[in-house]
Amino acid sequence: MRFIYCPICGTKLIEKDSWDEGAVPYCPVDDNMYFDTPKPCVVVAVMKGKEILLLKQNYTFKNSKVLVSGYVTNGESVEETVYREVKEETGITVGKIKYLGSDYLASKEIIMLTFMAKFVEGNIKKSPEVDWADWVNIDDAICEMSEDEIGKRVVRKLLKEINYTGEKAYRCDIK
Ligand SMILES: [Zn+2]
Incomplete structure (x- = not known):
């Protein structure tokens, strides 16, 4: 701004x-x-076996699920934002976080720092600002995230990182 x-x-x-x-x-x-300067924000794809943690937040996309995300606040490292946001929004503790690159969202002047992380422990206990949260089969993630272009890019990067070979995961991508 x-x-x-x-x-x-x-x-x-x-x-x-x-x-x-x-x-x-x-x-x-x-x-x-x-x-x-842009506002820094994290986007996190949390993995648990062959499942990925998705949320529904009706104020962002009406018909689409999204990854965990949130703004970096003063006084914390970006890595701390990743742990904090996943914990606050879903109650889950994550570990082994890995940076997957960044994406700039011009309409909101946001720089999105994208990550993957592994599930460590916890049961899903969503925050009031989240309308729905659950584990979704990795094969269905891209299909469930139709409107979330940045989130889908993160999932594609994650699939590459874990050398996922299932073609089914990409069936909803427009060829
Ligand atoms: Zn002044």
Whole structure:
């Protein structure tokens, strides 16, 4: 987001030269530069044997299931966000997390950091912001996630990572 006014004190921002970023909006009152950075968010594909953890959140997609996701908050590492979000949304403890690359979502200025993780322990106990959560056979994941393009990309990467050879998993991909 490119700020015009200081989000803390409301002063109109001026431009200040940052030596490698060029002119950056700057509040002379708070002595703060407002870089035009995206919001970091994690997306996690949790595996348990041949199953993957999917959620339904009606405020995101009406007819589609999604992976666990959430914003990175101040004071934590991205890895900590992964453990925390899976725990908060589903009650599950995960381990062996692996980074699968990033995806930029221009409409929301979000940088999505994608991961796979392994189930360690816990029974599904969804948070109130989640409408449904359960383990889904890996073969059905892409079909169940029709509207979630980024989530489906994560699942495809995960299938490659685990050298999954079942053709059935890709049957809902548009050829
Ligand atoms: Zn200010």
